[in-house]
Every structure is written in structure tokens, then in C-alpha cells.
């Protein structure tokens with residue numbers, strides 16, 4: 001395994017093992033609200049500290065962009081970290097959440113790890129070397145169109161101004177797709193696209209740490225990832241579409257009539 005990926009895996013295990021030990025302690029956690037429907041506990045913060053310590057011990061000069069502690073350092077290597085993606089699920093003991101870690105080098109995504117500590121599933125990718133789940137190669141689904149497909153999405157529960165646009169996309173896709181899931185962890189749901197468990201995924205208003213690792217894992221599993229125009233700017237716009245190449249093109253085309261002016265960027 002690539003040495004930088006190896007360290008990222010070690011960091012993801014350190015955080016994930018800690019998070020899974022805290023599951024029995026959820027009723028005692030002090031919950032803070034960062035903004036409407038955006039909660040955090042010391043579990044998110046402690047998990048993040050474990051990740052950062054592990055990464056900086058191995059690579060003291062690298063920089064960090066992490067959900068709970070923000071930006072630190074300045075380097076051509078930047079780690080993008082979501083220590084606990086799916087906090088709402090975690091707080092309800094709903095076992096679908098993950099640790100997400102990506103390494104960007106000079107603006108290009110190079111390494112990615114998503115770890116589900118409840119199922120002990122480790123998704124990884126190194127640029128140009130494919131994607132794996134627990135060391136076995138994974139691929140996106142064979143080219144299917146939206147007809148009969150299983151899609152994943154996220155509801156805009158923290159940005160409810162997007163509800164009308166979301167409802168109109170949802171209604172259109174739902175009439176054509178086989179079914180749609182909202183499992184509650186964008187990072188893990190993207191890993192599921194890479195593993196062929198979902199045919200495609202879309203969501204409005206994500207943050208870079210929700211998407212970075214999942215995007216590389218999907219690409220290395222043969223899928224495509226883009227913003228709502230099908231371009232590369234999903235980390236900036238926060239709006240993401242991902243899936244096997246055929247459904248990706250299909251969804252981008254079908255999204256266009258539903259985009260309000262603020263989602264067209």
C-alpha cells in the first residue's frame with residue numbers, strides 16, 4: 001500500500017475505533033448546536049484530534065482542512081478530514097456513519113479513505129491504482145440509465161431554502177428510478193456508489209470534507225463525479241452528482257430543468 005495511504009488508514013482506524021467505543025455512551029453526551037440542525041459533540045472533536053495527530057506525526061509539514069478545527073498549515077499537501085460523517089445518525093445510534101480522509105497534492109486528489117467503524121468496512125483509493133473495500137477491488141455498477149436504478153441522495157436539512165429545487169428533482173428522478181435511499185452519511189453513501197451498492201448519488205450543499213475522499217474512490221472504481229453542470233467544481237459549489245458513466249450523463253441532463261438560479265453556478 002502507498003505509504004501516505006497507509007498512514008491515512010491508520011488515522012481512520014484510530015478515529016473509527018474511538019467512535020465505535022462511544023456508541024454505548026451516546027445518552028450521556030453533551031450535544032452542542034453549531035447552526036440549525038448541525039450538532040457536534042466531543043466525539044467528533046476527539047476523533048478529529050486522533051486523525052490529525054496521526055497524520056502530522058508522520059507528515060509534520062502537511063496542511064490540514066478539518067471540519068471541526070478548520071485550516072492549519074500551508075503546504076502543497078493538504079489532508080481534508082471529516083472525523084464523523086453522519087453525526088445525526090450517530091447521535092441516534094443509527095449505525096450508518098463514517099470517518100473520511102482525503103489527501104490533495106497540488107490541487108489533485110491522491111489518496112482517500114472512508115471507514116465505517118460499525119461494519120468495519122474500509123474503502124480506499126490511491127490515484128491511478130484503483131479502489132478497494134477491505135482490500136478487494138471494487139467497481140461502480142455496469143452502465144445503467146436512471147430507469148430502474150437505485151439512487152442515493154441527501155435532504156437539504158441544513159439549507160431548507162433548497163427544498164423546492166430538491167423536491168422537483170426528487171419527484172422527477174423518483175418517477176424514473178427503481179428507488180431512492182437517504183441513508184444520512186454523504187461520505188459513506190459515495191463509497192457505496194464506488195462499491196456498486198448504489199447506481200448514483202446527488203446532493204445539494206455539501207462541504208469539501210463530505211465529498212473529497214468519496215470522489216476519488218468513485219473515480220478509481222470507474223465512475224464519474226461532477227457538479228450540477230457535469231464539471232469539476234463540486235468541491236467549490238458543494239453540489240455533487242456521481243455514478244457510473246452512463247447514469248452520470250443522464251442525471252446531469254435531467255437535473256437542468258430543476259436548477260434554481262443559485263444552483264446553476
Ligand code: IPD
Pocket residue numbers: 082084085086087088154155183184185186187203205206207210
Ligand atoms: C452530513 C452528512 C449528511 C449530509 C449532510 C452532511 P455531518 O455530514 O453527510 O448525510 O446530508 O449534507 O453535512 O455533518 O454528519 O458530518
Ligand code: CA
Pocket residue numbers: 082084085086209210
Ligand atoms: Ca460531513
Ligand code: CA
Pocket residue numbers: 044067082083084085086087
Ligand atoms: Ca462531520
